[in-house]
Amino acid sequence: MELLERQFPIESPDRPLQLRSAKDYAKQLSVHVNYLNRAVKEVTGKSTTGHISDRITLEAKSILQHTDWNISEVAYALGFEYPTYFNNFFKKHTGATPTSLRA
Incomplete structure (x- = not known):
């Protein structure tokens, strides 16, 4: 979760989000993606992908x-x-x- 939060906020379109998938996070943490998914689900009750998607959505709303x-x-x-x-x-x-949110 900390690794996910460290990527935000996005301050410039020139510096895009680097880690976008559970596989990216697993590689960064030097664990197998299945282990990461299982551990995150056990602790939070939500999938790794779900957490990533929610955080990207929150950031998108903020940027917009x-x-x-x-x-x-x-x-x-x-x-x-x-x-x-x-x-x-x-x-x-x-x-x-995205356009309707901004309007």
Whole structure:
């Protein structure tokens, strides 16, 4: 959890999120991804991916509300390869589009 929180806040679109998946975190912690997933689930009751997604969603909301970055810059800063992937992710997790949140 500490490793996840250390990546935030994202302060510039030029310095994107480095660790985006459970596999990335497991590698950084030098443990197998299955071990990480099992340990996180036992302690928190929630999957590693769930924690990562929730934190990325929270950061996306913050960036959208407090910066004038365009949607593409937000997407790339959060580690998404394409803005469309970010739009789909955001809508799935919030029920709203990034543009509608900002409006």
